[in-house]
Every structure is written in structure tokens, then in C-alpha cells.
Amino acid sequence: MSTAADREPTPVDGVDSLIDQVAEHLGHAVPPEWQAALRAVPRHQFLPDRLWLRDGAGGYAVCDRVHEPHRWWAAAYSDMPLITQVISEDDTVVPTSSASAPGTVIRTLEHAKVADGMRVLEIGTGTGFHAALLAARLGEKNVTSVEVDAALVEQARANLRRAGRAPAVHHTDGALGWPPDAPYDRIIATCAVRSVPPAWLEQTRPGGRVVTPWDSAWCAFGTLTLTVSDDGSASDGSFAAFG
Template sequence: MTSPWVPQSALGDLLDQVAEGLGTPVPPPLRAALQAVPRHLFLPPVLWLRDEAGGYEPCRRDDDPDRWWRAAYQDVPLVTQFTELSDGAAVPSSSASMPSMVVRMLEDLDMQTGQRVLEIGTGTGFHAALLCHLLGAGNVTSLDIDPELIRQAQRALKASGQQPEVVCADGADGWRPNAPYDRIIATCSVRTVPRAWLEQLSPGGLLVTPWDTAWCNFGTLVARRHEDGTVEGALAPYGSFMLMRAQQVDVELRRDLLRDDQTPERSVTHLSPWSVAGNDLDAQMHIGLRVPGVWHAWDTDVPEAHTRLWLADDRATSWAAVDYDGRRTSEFAVAQYGPRRLWDEVARVHEEFVSAGRPGVERQRLRICPEGTRTRHDVGLA
């Protein structure tokens, strides 16, 4: 069956959607790149689209071409691959980024003719193709750790007429053979910048990478490298990407932290758990940057409370629970266990957030410093 959708008309619709999402017209160079690089060439024949229950369902191009083409040219992220976990569950492991997000990141990359760029996370290859159109294929190096994704991306890139150097490698190590780079861009998020990226980025070069904390996955770091090897910049208030595989942590609350023989310290708090783990991304990101390695999860299936906010640390040493009884919104029961008092840490940082005038994500500044074989990051406010 042939779809009635014509790529050119679909592309016009997509450009209009991207402009609406940006709140401004797409810059001419990026508009030309999007027109020259058809998105559908970089999508597999099966896409995984959101269903009404909040999960995913397959959309096969051969079975439902109209729906597949509409998805291909909508300003939405598209899951293109699932990976099965050890417990049998399947989770999204690769996706095609939202086109307006792609445009934002490429704008922030502030590219100039002749510059060399390293892309971390080839994925479908769409990003790499746009970079090739803007800079020339000879100036683009793209890495991905997944060999099957690399093979698919290479086929799509060849079909699009763009053939950058695409390498199957761990993006955390960068790619020294083509270094140094004027620009490094990541299509996965990080919790700390790998040392190799600092070493392979030219002085004055720009790094654009989505940022992740254990508490909140939001924001994109746009930072410039200084002569002393440090990288410094601010978070842009957009972006929520999958975490780089090398930085993922496998810790589960009930499997790794909770035991019957634990005696937690109990108290009460007047700070609502929704104030720190609700819909306020500014508050969440402020906490995530300043309470390292601590994550949270909501639970409505505990006998002791109507709703519980769990907190735990990535090292599986400490946990906390904040309970809402279903009636009072001015007082909440707290239980804390382990060497870290996680709720106390979060409450203190939230108080600092309020005292600072509730700074937006865009006021968060990071300074990345080389330290031995790793890096550390210092956090401040603009």
C-alpha cells in the first residue's frame, strides 16, 4: 500500500511545527539542512508510539503507512529500539530526537564553516546527516556503542548522500584519532563530563550535552573550554535524554536497600514532598545538582500511607520515606536510614532554592574541572 503522504508536504508541516515549538522561525541554515535531510530515511520500519495507557505500541510502516508517515514528520521524539533487561522487562534504548530539540541543540552549537565536530550517540544517524550538510562530511565524526545502530545509521546516511566517519565505540572515550574538535555534541545525557571530552575539545571550543542528575533529568549544558582545560557554561532549559550507558546505575530500592532489621530515624516535616518532587523542574534541577546521587520515586501502594515519596542513594547505603496520610497537607511523617539523612539534605537545599529567589534552570552554571583520570563539576548560579 502506498501512503498518500508526500514527503515534501509533510516536511513543510514539520517545519511549521518546529517553528511553533521554538517560538521563532527556523534559522535559514538549519531550515535548509532539514529540507535536504529527509527524516523518514533515518527511521526504522517499526516505530514505537505511545498508547492510551502510557506505554508503547508498535507502528509498522507496511501495516499502517499513514500513521507511520504522520509520526515520522511530527515534532515528537520517536522510540526506535527496545532492550530487554535481566528481569525480562523491556525499556526504550534508542530514539529519534524531537526535531525542535535537534534544532535547539544545533543552534547552541554555534557552528562555523570548516569546524570539526564530534557527535556522541549516532542513534538513527539523522543528527549526523544534518551536521554533514552544515559542515561537510569530512568534518563530522559520530560514535555509538551499539553495533546494530551503527549499521542502520550507516545505511541511512549513505541513502541520504552523506557519509561522515561513523565509529562503533564507547562515547565516554571520545575518538582520539580525529581530535581535536572545535565542537562536541552529545545526544545522550551525562551526570559528569568524561575526561576524554575535555582533552579532545580545542581551547575555545563548545560542548553541548544534555545533563542528568539522579533526582531530575532535564537541561542541556552549553559550555566553552578554557585554556587551562576546564569547561564552563550554563544549563539551557530544554532537553531530557537517555543517560549514557557508561554512567547508568543499577540500584533498586527493595532489592538493594530495604531490610527487615533496619530501624529508621523518625520525624515530621512541614515541607510538602510535592514541592521537591512535583512539577517544578526548576526546584527539581536545583536539588539534583546539589544533592548528588540521590533519586526519588512515588509509591501509592504502601499500607502505612496514602502516598509515599521514597528517596535513596546510588550507592545503596541510605534511604528515606516521606508519607502523606491523605488528609493533612501541613505535616508529613519522615523516616530516614543510613549514613546520609537524605530528606534533611533535600529539605536544606530546597530552603536555599527558595532563599535564592527560586532560580530557573537557565541560571544554573557548571564548571567542569579535570581531576586525575576523571572530572568533577562545581555548581553555581548566574
Template sequence: MTTHQPGLERTAVGGLLQAVSQYLGHEVAPEWRGAAEAAPRHRFLPDRVWLSGDDEALTLCERGREPERWFAAAYGDVPVVTQVNDGEEPSDPADAWPSSSASAPSIVFRMLELLDLAPGMRVLEIGAGTGYNAALLSHRLGDANVTTVEIDPAVAELARSGLKANGYSPTLVCGDGSLGWAARAPYDRVVATCAVQRVPYAWVEQTRPGGVILTPWSDDWSHCGLLRLIVGENGTASGRFSAESAFMLMRTQRRDLRLFRDVVMDDHVPVESTTALDPWAVADSPVETQFALGLRLGDLWYAWHHEPDVEGVETRLWLATTDGGSWAAVDWDGTRGAERYTVWQHGPRRVWEEVEAAHRWWLGAGRPGPERFGLTVTADGQWAWLDEPGAGFAARPALQETEQRD
């Protein structure tokens, strides 16, 4: 397949814009339609990508071997993984995990809309990725008004080559996006293409008062959400969440914390109790529950263990603090409609009791969804709130600058 045929490109881009319009609920704005037509998405993808199947496992797709599949992925309204394992080729394909990707076009254009751009605005992008988003911004605002930062040298080179080949030359920096890029500040808009658990204050400092910071959100409990902050005159930023797709976590905010290596030890003697709260009501629950609990609980995470080698236990829910100092396990014995579950807790904090309290709070607040929550960021920290900024209830704990994977 020759993928630089003008007619084929126009048809593919048109189909993609139609899918995006359906997602948005209205036609893509003319300025963004023009940008998409000028920068066809497939031109920014590498020849080797990884695609998700029905089982969510990643499989390699090479343009030279499967051109039709590769091209179809480029114009599907789905994310396309462009790097796995931080660039280290896994010895076993089953061990591949995504470390860089081209975001689904629908969320790309949704975020561009939320930026509310106008001619002459200066934008800082955190996470250049393939360079596609920077190309769209450059087409709209001009190269001189776009700065994009990418932490991975190989990914930065992919973006640089794609942008250059398609006639775009924004400022592209290979560096740590959590630091922003002060050399070209202040910016009217800061947009991240990776999720954060805490908003780097450098982004606030480098955004002019009245400017917007738009970033995907993730926490240790839930992994979706989009946060739009407005920067104030007093050096703070505040704004609301919306429910959107999950993004990869910023690399400098990852942690390497593993259950049976760092948390649960053979010499631990947990305290036994029971609970009436169904573990599935708080973990892998609807997005409204997950999101609220993630903000309220702050530093707790969970993992399922199906069919553990424990007599009388069919499924176990593990919960732990991010420092590994306290943990809990909730056991289900396989009984349909169970009314009680066995709980084991260890450490200075009673982790499951914290989850029960957070769930009661959520129910008492009327089961709020992401749109009722917001975040305020200051030089001293950040606080989540419900409905109004004055009703802050939690500050994110400090994170170690290391990697976390299950």
C-alpha cells in the same frame, strides 16, 4: 502509502519545520531549513518503531502494517523510539523500555542552534542514533568535518545505512562515546544526543580552547536539562544549564540498583521520626525544585510506592543513596492537608535530613531555576555552582559503569 513521493515529503517537512519554528519562537534558520529539506526525517527511521500513548506505555508501530501512523510519527514533533531493551525483544510488551530513539525535532534544532556552527568547523557527535542529526550536520559542514560515535552495533548499522542511502558519508565509529574519538581531534564542537551525569573529561581534552561541548544532563534525582560548556585554555570547561527535554542516559553511566534487591533488607531496623516537609514538595515537584535538588543532593534518588502493604500508609516515598548504603521512607496516611509525615531512616547517612537541608538551601537562594546553575569540569572532577563559577558546592560522585533502572 508511498512515503517517497516528493510532494508528500515537502509537505511533511514543511509542517514539521513550522512546528519547530513555533517551539523556537522564530523561523528555522535557512541553513538548517535546507538541511531538513535535503534529509527528510522519515528516511532515517527503521520500519519498526515504538510510540508512546497517553499512558506513556510503548506500543509497536510497523511501517508495513500501519504506514499512516508510522509516517505521522516521523513528522510529529515528538521523539520516536527506535530500539527497546538494548535490542532484546521483550517477551511481554509491557516490559519494553526505550534504549534508542530519534529525538523530538524541536530539541534537535534547538541544540543545533546552540552549537553556533560556522563553515569549516569540526564536530564530534556522541550517539549516532538513526543518523538524522549527523545528516543535518553533514549537509551544513560537509562529511569530512563530522564524526559520530555509536556504542550499539545494531544502531550504528541503522545510522550507517540511512546516511549512505541519503548520500552522506561522515566518519561513523562504533564505540564508546564517553571516550570521544581522539583520532580526529581536536574538534570545534562536541554534541551528545544522550544524557550524562558526569561529563567525560575526554570530551574536554578533544575540544580546542574556545570550543563548545553541548550535552543533555541527567542526575539521580531529576532527569532533564541541557548543559553548554566552553573549553578554556587551561584544560577546564565551564558553562550553564537550561531546562530542556529529558534524554536517555549514556549507557556507560547507567546503574542496576533496585530498591528491594539492593537497598532495603529485612534485617534493617530504621530510626523513626517525623517531618513537616511535604514529600511532594521535593519529589515530582516543579522542574525548578527538582533540578536544584538533583545538583545539590548529588547521589540520592527516589521512588514512589503507592498503596504499600503497610497499615495506615496510603503512599510512601522511598529515598536512597546510589551505593545502597543508606535509605529513608516518608509515609503519608491519606490525610488531606497533613502537617506531619512519618519518616524512617536507615544507614550511616540521614538521607531525609539531607533532603530537608537541600530544600531549605533552595528556598533561601530564592528558588533558583536551571538557568542560574552551571558546571565546571576539570581533570580532577566536576563541580556544580549557583550564579557564579566560584560558588561551587558539589562534585558528582564516581559512578559504576553499570545499568540503573527502577
């Protein structure tokens, strides 16, 4: 006979805790609209059954949902990035794709100042979780996402279908944006850049915002926010280092 300890958890067990963790990350309560999105988009549906978690020794160890359901579930509903795809180089596990920490995702969306009726282009679909949150907030027709990795595109589409979401996901180089659906009120990147591709500014409405992770020789990682002017240039930029 199975017991409560044997039962695999459910989203109800994790989402409230996740929202509390995200609030701690933000330093304030999660806005109601993003709380609703987090409840409507179960994070576990965007994760593979095999994750790679930090092993405490500078590397990564496999966490398999079948063999360690409670550990896997705790990771799924924790506010931390999760490695979802790796390659092996000289017997070393090298991450090639990850699911961003939900707190980082929500902070990015706050920087973007997303509002009802806006049309958003996401650069870097990854697992599809970020696109699903946007779709839950804005509606599927207002969200377009692009991804350079063909395998990730197919997996993200499958994840989105499983979660009942259907934003447009396209396989292309994110530096090119997605001209067919332009212009956008917001362009939000999930991948770091050292210079903002001109296509992103060209495809953003005047007054719209571009938000992207940024790295440089003087700063390892942070978020760059730009407002696009009538002439297509970017102004009023702000930078927030990740701490």
C-alpha cells in the same frame, strides 16, 4: 484503482509542517541554514519501518509502515521523539533506542553555535539523523560520530548511505571521544551524562564548546553548554532545563 487517500505520503507532504513545528518548539523561526539542512535530510530515511508510539496508557504500541503508512508518515514528520528499538521485559515494552524530536535536535545545534568550517564530534550516533544534519551543514569531512551500540552503528551507516551522506561513524565508547580526528571545534552529545568525560574537554579546541544533555539528582533533564579554556578546563557553563 488507487486514490490520493491510498497513496503513501512523500517528504514534500511533511517537511514544511515539520519546520513549522520546530519553529513553534524554538519560539522563533528556524534559522535558514537549518531549514536547508532539514530539507536536505529526509527524516523518514532514518527511521525503521516499525516504530513504537505512545499508546495513551503509559505504554507503547507498534506502528508499522506497511499496515499504517499514513500514521507512520505522520509520526516521521512530527516534532516528537520516536522509539526505534525495544526489548520485552515481563511482557512490557522497554525502549532501548529512539530518534530525538527534531525540535530538540535543532535547539541543541543552536546551543552549540555551529558555524561554517567547524569540525564536530557527535557522541551517540543513534539513527544517524543528527550526524546527517551536521554533514549537510558543514560537509561530511568535518563531522565524526561515535556510537557504543554496534547494531546501531551499522544501521546508522546504512541510513546515511540511503540519504547520500557519509560522515565518519565509529563503534566505540562515547566517553572516550575519538582522538584520531581531534581536536574539534564542537563536541555535541545526544546522550545524557552526570559528569562531563575528561576526554571531551581534552579533545575540544580552546574556545570550543561542549554541549550535552544533563541530568542530576536535582534536575531531571536539560542541556549543559561549556566553553573550553586554553588550559583545557571548562568555563562559562550554562544550563537550560527542558520544558
